[in-house]
Amino acid sequence: MSRRVRLALKGVVWGVCLVPLATLVYWFARDDLTANPISFVTTTLGDWTLRILLASLAMTPIRLVLGVSWPITLRRLLGLFAFFYVCLHGSVWIVLDFFFDWPRMWEDILKRPYITMGMLGLLSLIPLAATSTAGMIKRLGARRWRRLHRLAYLAGVAGSIHFLWLAKVGRTDQYWYVATLALLLAIRLGDVALRAVRRRRERRGARVATASIRMP
Amino acid sequence: MLISRAPRFTSNDITDAKHYLTRREWMLGAAALTLLPGESAAATPQGEPLKAARNDAQSLREPATKFESATTYNNFYEFGVNKPDPARLAHTLKPRPWTVRVDGLVHKPKTHDIDDLLRLSPLEERVYALRCVEGWSMIIPWIGFPLASLLKRAEPTGQAKYAEFTTLLDPSQFPGQRSSLFGFSLDWPYTEGLRLDEALHPLTLLTVGMYGQVLPNQNGAPVRVVVPWKYGFKSAKSIVRIRLTSEQPATAWNKAAPQEYGFYSNVNPAVDHPRWSQATERRIGEFRRRPTLPFNGYADQVAPLYASLDLKKYY
């Protein structure tokens, strides 16, 4: 794929990922953040954290299913945007919800399972954001880096459980996110299984081949 | 900057119609006044006016929540689960003609036409705090009369121990009652319940209006109860039936999630919801959370009702 196309795709991701934030700022300026602005901002940022995180997790499965390589160029950017949104989402909680009341926040993290899960999601994204530069990929080695970055799935699972646990009775949109995550995981696991089978077959093929050579 | 969008309503008097204006209307009004002297400043909420004398003894001295907030940020699952749904879909509800049946363990069961009900007893305005179980609160000037006036007319029998309230069941008027993809959780029609002594308590208001006008559809038109010391969902809306029973009635939220929504559901900062703390609340229009008061600030009037009850067990 040409460099121009890659840049264009990245531009699209930048644009799409900044729209939710820009919309919030616009609504803020128009005094249109509903009667409970803090709750509205928290939930909007939470929704977009999960959407963008799932989008980043969807890149590899899309490549596997469609056999195209361009999604991989967007994976890291989407992951960084997910981290950006979860930082904003968490900051609203720290600043606007608890106003730096650390003891009560700590209590809330321990006491509310949904906050514990959210924190797990945020924490598992930190090492990924920290190692997202080309230099770090080189330093870690591609293999170790790839393995570390499977943590993104942990973040996805934690974020989805966080949503499942905080959603009130009667809500249903959380199930769409969970279903999406399950589908993405299924594709990846299916791919792992498929490759294992193929490798075994190849090895067997190789053994048969060696055996036939040894036979005089 | 954020603070400016959460005005704190410091000095204004609550009776003042100014309170019912939004900040934007205020600014528009102020702009209009400077630019076009003589023109009327800002629109007051349209709605049929409803006259009622203020009951000062039963009114908080705090400024009311903006009318716009009280009518656009609602939990009324019959319209939908999201806060803006009730205001958006309110037009689907037809509050006339309407009747309310009072029956069960009473000597004189009766079906009241809504317009007769409005004349049953003198209407009062009462400024109450409303605390939602989700952790936010409002101050609302309701209009109505004590539910006791209605119930006493029906002459409860000696066996009557509870009152059960039923909300209208009609998916054509309440889109939220239609079945959805994942199946719905609340068992329609919405029912709520009070112990009879709670229902007869002078604070319990049979409510037909707010902010000087007829109750908007999204707030439970044409008639609802308001029980200010309990979480908001205990105050049933758009009521078609009040039945007195000897057994504790099953209630909609309690059936859906018994460990989260108890029958009593008195506002209690010491008993957390399983998923969040109830120690504090966000008053709509304010920036910081404030502490939640036992019985939502009505402890001196209602705590005696629960003298012998373990409030941690009967949450």
Ligand code: HEM
């Ligand atoms: C990967 C990490 C996370 C993801 C994907 C995520 C996602 C979400 C989502 C989807 C919602 C629901 C929004 C809605 O109601 O529509 C939400 C709500 C919320 N999240 Fe997170 N979140 C994450 C981390 C966190 C963290 C670290 C915190 C705070 C410490 C947090 C605090 C909250 C709070 C307070 C709410 C609002 C709950 C309510 O409605 O009362 N989240 N989050």
